[in-house]
Amino acid sequence: MNILVTGAAGFIGFHLTKRLLALDNKVIGVDNINDYYDVILKNNRLKILEENPDFEFHKMDLSNKEKLNQLFKDRTIDIVINLAAQAGVRYSIENPDSYVNSNLVGFVNILEVCRHNNVKHLIYASSSSVYGANTNIPFSTKDPVDHPVSLYAATKKSNELMAHTYSHLYNIPTTGLRFFTVYGPWGRPDMAYYSFTKNIIEEKTIKVFNNGDMRRDFTYIDDIVEGIVRLLDKPPVHTIGWDRANPDSSSSYAPYKIYNIGNNKPIKLMDFINTLEKLIGKKAKVVFLPMQPGDVKETYADISDLHADVGFHPSTTIEEGLTHFVNWYKKYNK
Numbered sequence: 001m002n003i004l005v006t007g008a009a010g011f012i013g014f015h016l017t018k019r020l021l022a023l024d025n026k027v028i029g030v031d032n033i034n035d036y037y038d039v040i041l042k043n044n045r046l047k048i049l050e051e052n053p054d055f056e057f058h059k060m061d062l063s064n065k066e067k068l069n070q071l072f073k074d075r076t077i078d079i080v081i082n083l084a085a086q087a088g089v090r091y092s093i094e095n096p097d098s099y100v101n102s103n104l105v106g107f108v109n110i111l112e113v114c115r116h117n118n119v120k121h122l123i124y125a126s127s128s129s130v131y132g133a134n135t136n137i138p139f140s141t142k143d144p145v146d147h148p149v150s151l152y153a154a155t156k157k158s159n160e161l162m163a164h165t166y167s168h169l170y171n172i173p174t175t176g177l178r179f180f181t182v183y184g185p186w187g188r189p190d191m192a193y194y195s196f197t198k199n200i201i202e203e204k205t206i207k208v209f210n211n212g213d214m215r216r217d218f219t220y221i222d223d224i225v226e227g228i229v230r231l232l233d234k235p236p237v238h239t240i241g242w243d244r245a246n247p248d249s250s251s252s253y254a255p256y257k258i259y260n261i262g263n264n265k266p267i268k269l270m271d272f273i274n275t276l277e278k279l280i281g282k283k284a285k286v287v288f289l290p291m292q293p294g295d296v297k298e299t300y301a302d303i304s305d306l307h308a309d310v311g312f313h314p315s316t317t318i319e320e321g322l323t324h325f326v327n328w329y330k331k332y333n334k
Contacts, residue, residue: 001232004077006030006062006110007084011188012125012179012224014045016081017055019225026054028075031084032061036091036098037189045186062106072117079232082110082124085155088190089129089294092152103155111166119172121235123228126160126176128217128262128299129153138300141178141250141258150294160258167254173235174255177228180262180301184221184321185328193218193322196276197329200284208269210291215266215298220316220324227261230310250305262301263314275318279326 003020007013008029020027029049033042049055060067062084086092086102107124114122131139133147148154156178163174183193199206236257242248250258273284291297306312 001078002026002028002076003232004028004030004080006080006082007125008049008057009033009042009046010083011184011186012182012221013083014049014186015184015221016083016225016228017049019229021049021052021054023229024054027056028071028077029055029057030060030062030071031057033059036086036088041186041189061102062109063101065109065112068109068113072113077117077119079121079123080110080114080119081228082107082122085125087152087188089150089152090292091190092150092155093294096151099151099155103152104158107159107162111162111172114172115166115170121232122163122172122174123231124159124163124174124176125156126178126258127153127156128178128180128260128301129296130157130160130178131299132296135298137298138264138302139178139260140302141260141305142248144249149296152294164252164254164256167236167252167256171255173237174257175231175236176258177231178258178260178262178301179224180217180219180260180299182219182221182224184325186332187221187325193272193276193325194329196273196284197280197326198333200276200280200282201330203282203285205285205287206273207289208273208286209289209295210297211288212270212286213297214269215300216269216272217262217264217266217299217301218272218318218321219261219263219301219314220321223263223314223316224261227259227306227310227312230312231259234310259306259309260301260303261306261312262299262303263316264301264303265314266298266300267318272318272322275322276326279322
C-alpha cells in the first residue's frame with residue numbers, strides 16, 4: 001500500500017515507518033522538523049528511514065493547505081496515519097498558538113484531503129490526556145471525556161469530534177488512538193523518562209511531581225506500533241444497532257472508532273525511577289515538587305476493545321523496555 005505518515009521524523013512516526021517499510025509498503029513521510037525538541041535527533045531518525053528506497057520524505061507543515069493538496073495530487077495515497085501534532089501538556093499552557101495551528105488547523109486539512117482523495121482509512125493520534133479530570137479507573141473509551149485539564153488534551157478531543165463529523169458527512173473511515181505514555185529508543189527528550197535517564201547518568205537532580213505519588217501506564221514503542229499495524233486493514237464500519245438514545249462514544253452509526261492503546265498495567269512513578277536506577281547503576285538525586293497544572297495523578301488504559309477487535313495485547317515489561325531504552329541512550333549519547 002501507499003501510506004502517508006505525518007510526523008514521520010517524530011518518535012512514534014519513525015518507529016511506525018520502519019515497520020511499515022519492513023512490511024513492503026511504500027511510505028510517504030511528512031514532518032515540519034520544528035525545534036520543540038532536538039532537531040538533530042529528528043534528522044538522525046530521518047537518515048535511517050531514507051536508507052530505504054520505498055521511503056519518500058517531504059518537509060511540510062500541515063497548516064499549509066496548498067502544499068498538502070499538491071502532495072495528494074501528485075501521489076496516490078491509500079491510508080493516512082496522522083501522528084503530526086504539537087506535543088506536550090505543560091508546553092501548551094505557555095504556547096497555545098502552536099497547538100491551534102498544528103493540532104486543529106493541520107488536522108482539518110488532513111480531513112479535507114482524505115475527503116477529496118478517496119483515502120480508504122484515516123488513523124490518527126489522540127491521547128490519554130483527553131480523560132482529564134476523570135478518575136474512573138481504568139480509563140474506558142466509553143467514559144465521557146468532557147473535562148480536559150490542558151489545552152493539549154482539548155485539541156486531541158477536538159480531533160476526535162472533527163473526525164466523527166467527517167465520518168458522518170463523507171463516510172470516511174476514521175480510527176482514533178488514545179496513546180498512553182509511550183517510551184523507548186529514539187524517544188522524545190522532553191519526556192520524563194528521557195530526562196530522568198539523562199540526569200541520573202550525569203548525577204543531576206530530577207524533578208518528581210506530586211511528591212512521587214503518581215502512576216503511569218507506560219507503553220513500549222514496539223507495542224504501540226504493533227497495535228497500529230493490526231488496525232491498518234481494519235477500517236471501522238457502521239455499528240449495527242448503535243443506540244442514539246444511549247450513545248457509546250467509542251463507536252458510531254458512522255464509520256468511526258476510538259481505541260485506547262496502552263500497556264494496561266500502571267506503574268508507580270517511584271518504582272519506574274527505581275528500575276532506571278538499577279539499570280544505570282546510580283541513585284537518583286530526587287527533588288519532590290507539588291502537582292503541576294495540566295497534569296493528572298494516574299493513567300490506566302482499558303484496552304478490551306482493541307484486544308477484542310484485533311487481538312492486541314502488549315508484550316513488553318517495564319524492565320525489558322527500559323533496558324532497551326537505557327542501552328540505546330548510552331550508545332546514542334556516547
